[in-house]
Amino acid sequence: MTENPPRPLVFVLDDDEHVRNALCRVLRSGGYTVQDYGCASAFMQGADLTSAPACLLLDLQLPDFSGIELQRRLDGIVPIVFISAQGGMNTAVEAMKAGATDFLTKPVDAAVLIEVTAGALARAQRLFAQRLHRAEVQRRIDSLTPREREVMALIVRGRLNKLVADELGAAEKTVKIHRARVMEKMKVTSLAELVHLLVASGLDMPGLRP
Amino acid sequence: MGIGMLTVTDSMAPPTVSALRGWLKQMTPAGLRYTGKPEMRQGTQTLSNPRGRLAQSLRSILEVVPATALLLDKSNNVIWANGRATLVLGYALDEMTGVPIEAFVVPSPRDSRPISFAGVRGAQSSPQSMTWAAVAHTKSGADLQAQVTMSASLPIGPEPQVVVVIELQNGDATDVPAPGDLQGIPHRTSASELGEMAAALGHEVDQPLTAILSNAQAAQRFLAQTPPAIGDLSELLAEVIADSARAHAIIRRMRQAARGETTGTTPIAVGSLVHDVIRLLRRETQACGATVCARIEDGLPQLRGDVVQLQQVLVNLLLNALDAVHDCRAEHRRIRVAVRATEDRSKVCLAVSDQGPGVEGDRLAALFTPFVTSKPQGLGLGLTISRTIVMAHGGQLWAEHNADRGLTFHIELPVHSRS
Numbered sequence A: 001m002t003e004n005p006p007r008p009l010v011f012v013l014d015d016d017e018h019v020r021n022a023l024c025r026v027l028r029s030g031g032y033t034v035q036d037y038g039c040a041s042a043f044m045q046g047a048d049l050t051s052a053p054a055c056l057l058l059d060l061q062l063p064d065f066s067g068i069e070l071q072r073r074l075d076g077i078v079p080i081v082f083i084s085a086q087g088g089m090n091t092a093v094e095a096m097k098a099g100a101t102d103f104l105t106k107p108v109d110a111a112v113l114i115e116v117t118a119g120a121l122a123r124a125q126r127l128f129a130q131r132l133h134r135a136e137v138q139r140r141i142d143s144l145t146p147r148e149r150e151v152m153a154l155i156v157r158g159r160l161n162k163l164v165a166d167e168l169g170a171a172e173k174t175v176k177i178h179r180a181r182v183m184e185k186m187k188v189t190s191l192a193e194l195v196h197l198l199v200a201s202g203l204d205m206p207g208l209r210p
Numbered sequence B: 001m002g003i004g005m006l007t008v009t010d011s012m013a014p015p016t017v018s019a020l021r022g023w024l025k026q027m028t029p030a031g032l033r034y035t036g037k038p039e040m041r042q043g044t045q046t047l048s049n050p051r052g053r054l055a056q057s058l059r060s061i062l063e064v065v066p067a068t069a070l071l072l073d074k075s076n077n078v079i080w081a082n083g084r085a086t087l088v089l090g091y092a093l094d095e096m097t098g099v100p101i102e103a104f105v106v107p108s109p110r111d112s113r114p115i116s117f118a119g120v121r122g123a124q125s126s127p128q129s130m131t132w133a134a135v136a137h138t139k140s141g142a143d144l145q146a147q148v149t150m151s152a153s154l155p156i157g158p159e160p161q162v163v164v165v166i167e168l169q170n171g172d173a174t175d176v177p178a179p180g181d182l183q184g185i186p187h188r189t190s191a192s193e194l195g196e197m198a199a200a201l202g203h204e205v206d207q208p209l210t211a212i213l214s215n216a217q218a219a220q221r222f223l224a225q226t227p228p229a230i231g232d233l234s235e236l237l238a239e240v241i242a243d244s245a246r247a248h249a250i251i252r253r254m255r256q257a258a259r260g261e262t263t264g265t266t267p268i269a270v271g272s273l274v275h276d277v278i279r280l281l282r283r284e285t286q287a288c289g290a291t292v293c294a295r296i297e298d299g300l301p302q303l304r305g306d307v308v309q310l311q312q313v314l315v316n317l318l319l320n321a322l323d324a325v326h327d328c329r330a331e332h333r334r335i336r337v338a339v340r341a342t343e344d345r346s347k348v349c350l351a352v353s354d355q356g357p358g359v360e361g362d363r364l365a366a367l368f369t370p371f372v373t374s375k376p377q378g379l380g381l382g383l384t385i386s387r388t389i390v391m392a393h394g395g396q397l398w399a400e401h402n403a404d405r406g407l408t409f410h411i412e413l414p415v416h417s418r419s
Helices: A017-029 A040-046 A067-074 A089-097 A110-142 A146-155 A161-168 A172-185 A191-201 B014-027 B050-063 B083-089 B191-224 B233-259 B270-280 B282-287 B307-325 B382-392
Strands: A009-013 A033-037 A054-059 A080-084 A102-105 B068-072 B078-081 B105-107 B128-137 B143-154 B161-168 B266-268 B291-296 B303-305 B334-341 B347-353 B396-401 B407-414
Touching: A009 A017, A009 A040, A017 A033, A017 A054, A017 A110, A017 B191, A017 B233, A033 A040, A040 A067, A054 A067, A054 A110, A067 A080, A067 A089, A080 A089, A080 A110, A089 A102, A102 A110, A110 A191, A110 B191, A146 A161, A146 A172, A146 A191, A161 A172, B050 B068, B068 B083, B078 B083, B083 B128, B083 B161, B128 B161, B191 B233, B266 B307, B270 B282, B270 B291, B270 B307, B270 B334, B270 B347, B282 B307, B303 B307, B303 B407, B307 B334, B307 B347, B307 B382, B307 B407, B382 B396
Parallel strands: A009 A033, A009 A054, A054 A080, A080 A102, B291 B334
Antiparallel strands: B068 B078, B068 B161, B105 B128, B128 B143, B143 B161, B266 B303, B334 B347, B347 B407, B396 B407
């Protein structure tokens, strides 16, 4: 499932040009690929947030949006590290509650910036892998026929073939065939593996959760 | 008119208001202090006698004015005087009340116009103010050269009143500067006001310091690589130098304000002045849900003047514009600042345009009259002061109606100052 993952990206969003340039240089010196934006609307329009693992270094005071507002709009797609000029504790608490990965105060030490970015990118990698995995599982589910989906929903609840047959009003032999097709299409060899696959994908499957 | 006040709106976040207020106080020549919201605002419509309350609040405002101020009734008798008036004139308050104003102030031989205390209340519908050269009599028998400004009439209180402000001309420690005097502005600052201002400006200093530190550390890291990566270094160093100058300028400004100095006459780049002020007011702009966009012509000639005072004028105009659009629909909450030079490049013109509701045609001139305001929380002195500052720079400040909606305030400043 993990073919060559695309190169991770760090987005830097700060309206002060010199601060932005300097932060980008520090990150490039740490070997990261950086894309920078001077305002939130340019970022929202221009940044590709989903094709690669990415995190965002976000200045709390932007000319067009507050950082917190942008964080709300991004809804956890990318991990966010806030950078603030004034160490407003209230804002920090608010940001962390809303899921910010970290909160740095200007001026930022290069070593700290790189360490925190590495942490945020690690989280981004996990999010990205999870997204890929979910998409893959979704593709497999989409390849099932409606009947096969019904069968899968029952067997992952632990129903034996006979009970599934009773419930669906079909012959046990037919259910067995459906069951084999589900295992094949979902690319698993055991019921335990199928359940694990579905749970790990985080997809909402009828019958998976009681 | 050595008195003045900049309006700080209550729609801002409290810490910003207090920081800004502290900052503006620093910058306001002989600033008339804003001591609290006029009570009318708090009880909205529930006060039984809001006019009486406002008259009361006028007194509390005049009490803290660092100028000599008296209130007259309609027969031109003194009905009240502030603490400074009792100090300067040497009379106790009850020695002055009920006494005709002429007992304290007579025309100066230098001014041929008769002082007419009645004249200022001639046209009640359009309040006006007049200034005379005069002589003030003190209780000790001394005659002080003064400038007397009468403003009629605050449309508050059960009866119209006249505010008389006496400015002593020279030699007195309690003097306030004459209009046009950029130096020697009296200064009073409490430690907490300094703290507020330091916080506001300290925030500004963080930016260049952040850039400097990050750039220097990035350079170290680039140089530590094998082979050293030096591609971007000269650009990096240029930014470090520029940011160090930027931090320096902010700290200098902070120090000057803390000492109560004005910056004196220095060369001014209008473009960066405008950008600075827009950045300084970014949070107020955001809180109002408005946008401020600046169109600044390239290659503007430099001005000479007091950068702190001109900054104050722009802060005032922008805060007014934000106030004007505050209750407008989103598409009208737009403020434009345009800066250009005249064709012969002898003047620089700044225009601050809002899309607010504007004012009625004949109210345009009254905008600059002291104590005339449309804002419940305003004192009506911001524009008066702004105009005084602009005029002290040899320039002009006026307002015009926009073709579509809102007002534009124009400032024209000569490229070569008088000095």
